[in-house]
Amino acid sequence: MSVANRPVHRPLSPHLQVYRPQLTSILSILHRATGIALSVGVLYLAVWVVFASASVETYAKFQGFNGSIVGRLVLGGWLFCMFYHLFNGIRHLFWDAGYGFELKDAYRSGWIVVVASLVVTAISWIVGLRLI
Amino acid sequence: MNSDLRSPLNRARGLGSAKDGLHHWWAQRLTALALIPLVIWFAISLVTMSGADYGMVRVWIGSPVVMVLLILTIVIGLHHGQLGLQVVIEDYVHKDGIKLALIVAVRFTAVFFGLAAVVAIMRIGFGG
Numbered sequence: 001m002s003v004a005n006r007p008v009h010r011p012l013s014p015h016l017q018v019y020r021p022q023l024t025s026i027l028s029i030l031h032r033a034t035g036i037a038l039s040v041g042v043l044y045l046a047v048w049v050v051f052a053s054a055s056v057e058t059y060a061k062f063q064g065f066n067g068s069i070v071g072r073l074v075l076g077g078w079l080f081c082m083f084y085h086l087f088n089g090i091r092h093l094f095w096d097a098g099y100g101f102e103l104k105d106a107y108r109s110g111w112i113v114v115v116a117s118l119v120v121t122a123i124s125w126i127v128g129l130r131l132i
Numbered sequence: 133m134n135s136d137l138r139s140p141l142n143r144a145r146g147l148g149s150a151k152d153g154l155h156h157w158w159a160q161r162l163t164a165l166a167l168i169p170l171v172i173w174f175a176i177s178l179v180t181m182s183g184a185d186y187g188m189v190r191v192w193i194g195s196p197v198v199m200v201l202l203i204l205t206i207v208i209g210l211h212h213g214q215l216g217l218q219v220v221i222e223d224y225v226h227k228d229g230i231k232l233a234l235i236v237a238v239r240f241t242a243v244f245f246g247l248a249a250v251v252a253i254m255r256i257g258f259g260g
Binding site: 006008010032035036038039042043045046047049050052053056059060063079082083086089090092093096124127128129131132 | 137138139140161164165167168171172175178179180182183186189190193202205206209210213214216217220241245246248249251252253255256
């Protein structure tokens, strides 16, 4: 066998499915999922200002959807994505700066992110619904 | 046993990285940092604006400070989203043609929606 055809024995990392779900991996996947949702959300935000620049009637149609059950669930869900991605993003920036890599710290910051995003989302929903 | 982990073909080609990764990484972090105060401001505004009618929304968007902050939020948000989606596409789409098409489509969409939003905000602010 010539050198060019010889297979290279690279080390393989274990596949995703052999791992038991852990807080750290779940939060990592959730960061990506909420990021994708927020990318759609920011397009929706652009659509919102475009509708606001149009006539009252056009804007009313748009607001009609936002005020519906589906619309409120989407906006409320989007608010959670925003807070989760914000708090977990700050956690990522600390890692980028070299802090919080100990397993104990990674778990502690993970739980802080979970609790903070749930609490802040709940407060936002309560305040928002009271103002409607 | 070969201690070099590159394939013979890769070694022969002598191609390394495209030297473009650091810029992407850095831009993603800078936009993230900028978005922290912007998103907090926007979330508070969104919640307190619940139930606001057409007139109130337009007065709010059209005030100078809001115009600046809202344009920053949307443009930097789109940039950050585009960078993130590019990484997701690069991770999961392995056919070169489709991968490139998706990355280009995401960029075009971001620029189109961004410009549309900026024009709309300015129209409201300057009374067009």
